[in-house]
Amino acid sequence: MIGELDIGGIFLPTLLGIMAIAYVLFLAVHAVLNRLHFYRLVWHRALFNIALYTVLLSAVDVICRSLMT
Numbered sequence: 001m002i003g004e005l006d007i008g009g010i011f012l013p014t015l016l017g018i019m020a021i022a023y024v025l026f027l028a029v030h031a032v033l034n035r036l037h038f039y040r041l042v043w044h045r046a047l048f049n050i051a052l053y054t055v056l057l058s059a060v061d062v063i064c065r066s067l068m069t
Helices: 014-035 045-068
Strands: 004-007 010-013
Touching (some): 014 045
Antiparallel strands (some): 004 010
């Protein structure tokens, strides 16, 4: 996504904002999965977390792109 966010006169890349939203979603999903003891079923927790964040990041990006058009 091309563009910039203007926050108080500081220009930030749009991807930074999308990454922040995806991280907040990741923290919420991660907390729910911890409460459900889902990670007992996961072979490699770090790889699963990276994959989960990547899926959330791409979902947020697709939603943002669809809202912009």
